[in-house]
Amino acid sequence: MSGTVDYSVIDRGFEDNLRLRKLVYSAIASTPQHASLFEDIARYTCEIRNRVAVSTTQVSADGGPAQKKRKLAKDTADPAAGGNSPLLAGLNADAELQFYTQDTSFAMPQRKKLLLEVTRSTEASAAGSGYLRARNQVSKEIEFGVPISEIQHVLCLPVPEKTQRQFNFCIIPKYADGVTPAPAGATVFEPIIWTVPDGPPRTVFLGSGTSAMESASLAETYESYMQRMLNERLKHTKVICPSEKEFVSPVPEAHRKGEKAYHVKAFRGSKEGFLFFLSTGIFFGYKKPLLFFSFDDIESISYTSVLQRTFNLNVATRSAADPDKVEEIEFSMIDQSNHPGIDAYIQKHQLQDASLAVARRAKKLNINGAKGGDEEGGNTGNGGEGEESELQKAHRELEDQEEEEEEDYDPGSDGESDGSGSSSEEDSDAYEYGNQGGGDGRNLVQEELGSEAEDVDIDE
Template identity: 60%
Template sequence: MAFAAINSSAPKSNPVIEDAFAAEPSLKKRVYDAIGSTPQYITLFEDIAKYTSSLLARNASAPIQPVQTTTDGPAAKKRKLQNGDTVGQSQSSGDLKADTSLQFYMQDVSFAVPQRKKLTLEITAGRGFLRARNQTSKEIEFGIHMDKIQHVLCLPVPEKNQKQFNFCIIPQYGDGINSPPEGEAAPEAMVWTVSDGPAKAAFSGNGQQIGNKDGETVETLVRQVLNENLTRTKVVRPDEREFVSAMPEAHRKGEKAYHVKAFRGSKEGYLFLLSTGILFGFKKPLVFFAFENVDSISYTSVLQRTFNLNIVARPTSSDETQELEFSMIDQADFSGIDTYIKKHGLQDASLAEARRAKRYNVNGLKTEEQSADNADVAMEEESELQKAERELDDQEDEDEEDYDPGSDGDSDGSGSSSEEDSDEDDEDADADDNEEHDLVENELGSEAEDVPADQL
């Protein structure tokens, strides 16, 4: 009752707040919302509003100083942006759409995410922004600061007659697992495609064409430029030591494939098992499971031809987990996937804290070779439960090797009773069941679920 009385007395419109935040309607609304939920702080908000108004009045009465520029050239011209704002050429590099000098740009780049169109790829000088410019209107469509890029992947595009590569830019809080701080929008990933050929429209910041070195492809050039400007990571490519599909690339005979086809719900995509994590792409939204965010991985619906992969992910700053299922994976790739998962200890939830603590080359500047060494260390870490299971399996294998099926039946029934024959039949049946169970377990791996015999 006391709260209701206070809330009812809160003014719907406060002249002090109206005056202070007249130019910031969104901020003003947030202030009113805060007062509505916590009316006991209305005096505090009024004091803040009065102080804000005094600062505005003080700045308004101060003489306007001319903007100091470092060049003697003409005054910076302003241009109109799509959102109606204007920026000058003299603005700092903190503005994505500012006309800052370029280090590198490449025309006619085919983007797939967040927009599907051809744009000019730009990298501003001083490890500034990675952005995309409209080739007709010359406006900046989207971009991201280099310091905000968490992962960069260079992956072969599956099922294409001509070899192509997708560059995937995954920003901080844009991996589909980690959520941004409250009040901030989650940034979108960026994906563009380059062909496996020489760079024909790549230029340095001064407009000089580059990428004409012998044997240098556009993929090599872009990867090199990115590595020179990235601050938190390096470009990661598929590694045969990590995973390679049992089925070669169907559209380019004799070429190895580094992906497996899978479904997330009704959406078809590709899983790439990399040295720093697992990517599901390439359609929106992309999902990247960095090792530090993987709690555990298991298998479900293991059938004769397909199986499902269940990944339990845990955000870096949260204890809440989410489980994502990828279905209809070809059984031919089970062995390779299972080896990859065990190599990095991803099947064991008890190792999740160790992965988060060590951060295997995620966001680091280590090479792919160092990443492989870290993975070998992860293989050596074994829980007590796993160790006990392995020793038990080894003991069972030794017993089977020492077993001689003819040693108990050399005598041709001298004095054997019908009860002894019945016991021998039961033992034979149990041995057959154990052999069938061991066969399924060896074929499907330690993480496979028990499935009914009629499904095998």
């Protein structure tokens, strides 16, 4: 009889109380004849929750602003032609779960605790790939989601500046990277971000209701377990994590001493965020809009506003849909200590460095004539002699300019001393005093002292 138990009903009925659900599973295992009773109790619990949710919605509609239902995706297809309705319909369809996580803290597109679900592939699902979706734990409605086949990038990144170690899983669907425009007729799903702690997967369960802690190894955490489960579902891409081989910031984590920081703090306009330099591209988050620059979309990278402590990083992108259109996005106020690592990353992946391009130098430095075009504007990439970076060239040119100024400096133009050869402060003060108001090179101090000495001799 235990084989006929509908465990999905049990999970939904007792999902808010993990301890009680475990007791129900134990009771069913010891007394299988009571399984149908527990199923009825679980169904009744779900009905009560639905009634409460409906009544709450009605009160809001009568006594206050109505609750808005979030759009699952932006369908740019022609509604008369039906759009891509199968993609959207599959989100709400009942499907077997591969795994789900209770009380998942989502940061995007909503800041809310929801039930994270990953469904298995079915013939009815779009492209037979299943879905990743978020379900309201009270009303049981699907808040948002994305088909597995529509996911383009999955990133697992540490959360910076937190006392407790945490990780963000970032799901970036097609045309949702903030860089690539969506073609006409495409359904665009929103990026999804949820946060997991650094610890054993206590709230993760398999589709059968089995706790992930029972099937996972003792060393597995939320991070490693979800990476493994998502990689099993993702056939066209994999979960990408930061690596020391790509980039590590020399700025230590102030909140967690001893840990390496894989992020760089930067501003896009007035919005503060974090840059991550990954094996597949450059990511900027965690505020809307998210940006992910894959290597195929990057036209060039350049450094601007190079100061003693900070510099700006400009990323120029060119879309495959419109090759003639180049868009440049600037990230400002990056700590100067991060430059060597960023520059090594750019050279490693052979990204074009356009810091000293002719157009940029003419615009920024107002250089004209042969000097701007012939002497300094020839190198537009990182293929110069010795592979010297453009920021290093800028520093070298500044040093050369300072050396030229020192060579042109004539110490005799400020006047000469009294010939004593002393460099003490007293001689300098006497020299300055003696030259006040004169301007003809006479030593007035010596003249005054000499006249006083003559007067003394005459008196004697």
